[in-house]
């Protein structure tokens with residue numbers, strides 16, 4: 001059975017590439033979630049990714065306490081296809097057309113393979129986009145905030161493991177030195193953490209050297225003898241096999257959809273390894289973007305909301321311990337409670353029209369507008 005409210009699949013008018021937008025839930029508000037532009041063996045693998053990623057966004061917003069629903073967009077590139085600047089622009093305009101056709105049910109942002117500059121191109125067609133560059137009125141790159149949020153989650157776990165939130169002297173293995181991973185690795189190195197790192201892109205070894213980290217191959221790193229493994233690349237790194245190989249005491253990181261299957265959370269629990277659900281640890285980027293662009297709070301207040309992920313993780317770990325649950329069960333119950341506390345889906349939420357923001361000079365707190373469903 002399809003769990004999602006709607007899934008749009010279009011062959012891009014210009015690029016002919018498959019553009020997929022999955023809206024999982026608008027129970028809490030209009031849906032949001034990033035645009036992933038990535039290679040897949042088959043476009044249907046991109047569809048599977050979009051379905052899983054959008055469902056995770058619903059939980060992410062619910063646990064973060066934001067009145068936003070879960071969605072995600074994926075453009076599935078065939079293996080080996082590289083996009084030159086013109087073709088990339090075509091793809092982004094195709095994505096913008098699909099988002100515009102959804103009339104405000106979904107707004108996009110950056111994810112793997114996309115950036116604020118890409119959001120600016122989408123913004124030429126539709127207002128339903130966030131994280132555009134700051135000089136174009138957006139909140140800019142989400143990845144530093146995602147890294148700060150993951151750091152906050154790591155602090156809560158460090159307190160559990162070592163009695164202090166400081167990560168100085170702790171050993172961590174960071175998987176993936178992309179925009180979020182490298183930002184997080186730099187924060188950890190600045191605090192005196194002992195780092196092991198990897199990426200499939202061997203050029204990233206330069207960053208490893210710069211950070212004074214130990215480089216491992218992607219195949220070896222999960223079994224590294226460290227305090228905490230930090231997934232910061234793509235999903236499904238935790239399988240029943242890799243869970244058995246782990247030698248760490250916790251797995252906490254910003255990568256979305258880390259579990260290949262939900263039961264891996266139970267395997268980790270049985271091995272006494274703390275796993276913080278990815279949709280909790282990775283929420284910093286959207287917390288900042290929504291706080292800045294929709295709630296119009298100050299940069300300090302947005303940062304404080306991102307740092308509050310530490311309290312959220314503390315509370316989840318407390319609840320899990322008290323109730324004899326895994327942190328995954330505690331988080332998913334919290335999300336379920338918040339989702340079921342909303343009134344039945346009699347109305348569909350949509351993103352406010354950009355003209356509303358323009359009319360209010362962008363200073364007024366903008367609420368999602370509600371549209372009656374037939």
Ligand SMILES: NC(=O)C1=CN([C@@H]2O[C@H](COP(=O)(O)OP(=O)(O)OC[C@H]3O[C@@H](n4cnc5c(N)ncnc54)[C@H](O)[C@@H]3O)[C@@H](O)[C@H]2O)C=CC1
Nearest residue numbers: 113142143146176177178179180199200218233255256285
């Ligand atoms: N950018 C953001 O604000 C947010 C990102 N995330 C998640 O964090 C993760 C990283 O995102 P970004 O840094 O933005 O993406 P990115 O595209 O900048 O970086 C991904 C990195 O992972 C590497 N990689 C891919 N497969 C790998 C593998 N098997 N082993 C090791 N390295 C591998 C890539 O070479 C690249 O350096 C993704 O799962 C994303 O969905 C989650 C929330 C927000």
Ligand SMILES: CC(C)C(=O)C(=O)O
Nearest residue numbers: 033034109110142285
């Ligand atoms: C950064 C946002 C847009 C996102 O998709 C996510 O949190 O996964």
